[in-house]
Amino acid sequence: MQLNASRIKVLQALDDIINAMKEEAEKQLLKVSEHGFFNHHHHQYKHLFKHLIVHTERDVGVTALLQEKTYQNQDGKFSYGYASSAGKRSSMEDFFETRIDGVNGEIVGLFGVFDGHGGAAAAEYLKRHLFSNLIAHPSFISDTKSAIADAYNHTDSELLKSENNHTTDAGSTASTAILVRDRLLVANVGDSRAVICRAGTAFAVSRDHKPDQSDERERIENAGGFVMWAGTWRVGGVLAVSRSFGDRLLKEYVIADPEIQEEKIDDSLEFLILASDGLWDVFSNEEAVAVVKEVEEPEESTKKLVGEAIKRGSSDNITCVVVRFLESKTGNTKASNMSSSDASSSQEATKGETAVNSDTEHKISANETNQDQTADKNDSDTKSQPKKPIKTRPLNTGT
Numbered sequence: 331m332q333l334n335a336s337r338i339k340v341l342q343a344l345d346d347i348i349n350a351m352k353e354e355a356e357k358q359l360l361k362v363s364e365h366g367f368f369n370h371h372h373h374q375y376k377h378l379f380k381h382l383i384v385h386t387e388r389d390v391g392v393t394a395l396l397q398e399k400t401y402q403n404q405d406g407k408f409s410y411g412y413a414s415s416a417g418k419r420s421s422m423e424d425f426f427e428t429r430i431d432g433v434n435g436e437i438v439g440l441f442g443v444f445d446g447h448g449g450a451a452a453a454e455y456l457k458r459h460l461f462s463n464l465i466a467h468p469s470f471i472s473d474t475k476s477a478i479a480d481a482y483n484h485t486d487s488e489l490l491k492s493e494n495n496h497t498t499d500a501g502s503t504a505s506t507a508i509l510v511r512d513r514l515l516v517a518n519v520g521d522s523r524a525v526i527c528r529a530g531t532a533f534a535v536s537r538d539h540k541p542d543q544s545d546e547r548e549r550i551e552n553a554g555g556f557v558m559w560a561g562t563w564r565v566g567g568v569l570a571v572s573r574s575f576g577d578r579l580l581k582e583y584v585i586a587d588p589e590i591q592e593e594k595i596d597d598s599l600e601f602l603i604l605a606s607d608g609l610w611d612v613f614s615n616e617e618a619v620a621v622v623k624e625v626e627e628p629e630e631s632t633k634k635l636v637g638e639a640i641k642r643g644s645s646d647n648i649t650c651v652v653v654r655f656l657e658s659k660t661g662n663t664k665a666s667n668m669s670s671s672d673a674s675s676s677q678e679a680t681k682g683e684t685a686v687n688s689d690t691e692h693k694i695s696a697n698e699t700n701q702d703q704t705a706d707k708n709d710s711d712t713k714s715q716p717k718k719p720i721k722t723r724p725l726n727t728g729t
Contacts, residue, residue: 407656408439408509411629413636414649417608423450424606424649425457425502434471439509440464441651443522444502445606447569452489452502452576460485460504474510475590478517486575486586501569501576501584505536505604507653512595514602517588519573521607525615526593527600532619535591538607539573541565546572555583601628601654608646609639628652 416422423446430439440461446453463485464470467477482504503520516524518536525534541547542563550557550565550572558567565572565583577584593599603618610618618635625631632650639648 408653409628409656410439410441410651410653411627411632412649412651413629413632415636415640415647417640417648418645419647421450422647423447423453424608424647425450425453426604426649426651427457427461428651429461431461431465433465436471436510438465439653440506441508441602441604441653442504442506443604443606443649443651444504445520445522445608445647445649446500446502447571447574448499448501448577452500452574455489455492456485456502456504456575459488460506463488464508471510474508474513474515475592478506478508478515478590479588482517482519482575482586482588489576490578490581499577499579501574503571503574503606504586504588505606507602507604507651509595509653514593514595514599516591516593516602518591519575519586519588520571521610523605523607523610523615524591525603525605525618527602527619527622528593529598530600530623532615534615535593535602537589538610539571539589541570541572543572549585550583553583555580595655599655601652603635603650603652605635605650606647608644608648609635609650611646612639612642612644622652622654626654628654 410428412426412428414424414426416424425444425446427440427442427444429441430437432438442456442460444453444456444460460481464477464481467481469480470477503518503522505518505520505522505524506516507524508515508517514526516535518524519539521538521540522536523534523538524536525532527533537543539546540563541550541557547557555566557563557565560567562570564570565580569577569580569584572584573586574584575586601622603622605618613621613635621635621638622628622631625634629652632652635650635652636648
């Protein structure tokens with residue numbers, strides 16, 4: 331069954347309503363728990379809560395349409411999965427968004443990982459607004475690179491003006507991947523990273539934005555800022571990334587201009603990994619690709635990556651999205667009319683356990699940590715030595 335753009339938007343709206351219901355019900359449950367009413371039977375009530383939400387989804391007729399794990403646009407098929415955990419941190423500042431939408435008759439995929447610092451507010455804002463701003467851009471289909479650059483900067487500007495942005499040191503990275511026809515466009519701000527596997531080989535298709543990179547340091551100093559060593563290289567001795575959303579006090583020097591890399595989706599492109607630095611702190615690109623190669627289902631591969639990162643001692647929040655490219659019409663003529671369904675899934679992660687959401691199960695993760703709590707990422711980013719350079723594809727730094 332092929333779903334047209336209108337039906338996709340209806341499903342998107344229903345799914346957004348259900349996610350809002352989940353979030354609000356979970357908040358109320360946690361509030362009651364904090365007041366001590368259900369402390370002894372907290373897990374039983376959480377189990378009941380999940381059971382009720384699953385049946386609510388079924389009753390409004392959304393679950394069946396969201397269960398398919400494979401999606402098809404005009405040029406091929408892909409599947410995806412995601413996992414996220416607070417890891418060893420006491421608060422959760424990572425957010426992510428996965429979205430399948432219809433734009434001007436085209437089926438597009440949008441995937442993003444947002445790693446907040448100085449609190450979760452900036453990352454949560456990006457999750458809620460960045461992709462909506464992007465697909466509303468009049469040139470989204472015709473000039474996607476320009477649309478991405480405009481949407482990044484517009485969202486940053488709106489974040490800074492937001493009434494909710496009272497925390498002047500809140501900021502976030504953004505690593506996003508946009509699937510349009512036979513094109514994969516990766517845009518990055520900050521030190522989350524995108525890595526592809528093409529013909530069996532790992533390639534970074536984004537660059538970690540660090541203050542000690544010669545071009546980034548020159549740009550910061552030309553703008554009147556400075557970079558100094560404080561456990562690691564930092565802008566103004568404070569921030570360990572040279573580009574980010576938010577960060578009002580450093581905005582002159584820490585920009586939200588994305589570097590954009592385009593890849594052709596063909597039979598040699600196997601999969602994409604988007605992840606926050608909590609994964610890349612303990613995994614090389616090649617190691618992460620090797621893990622995903624071994625696990626066919628994307629959601630299972632993300633779960634394995636996040637779990638292994640925790641075992642390896644990652645001290646940060648860890649969030650990972652994997653998109654697997656199953657078939658390309660441009661390079662393979664045997665594409666069939668496999669049924670497709672369309673979904674938007676965005677979940678906050680949990681503390682102390684890995685929250686895994688698959689499109690086949692559409693589960694709720696137990697929100698055991700308050701994502702509005704803040705933690706200073708600047709302290710957690712401190713490394714004894716700078717990271718070694720990563721193998722990258724040549725980047726198109728323009729739009």
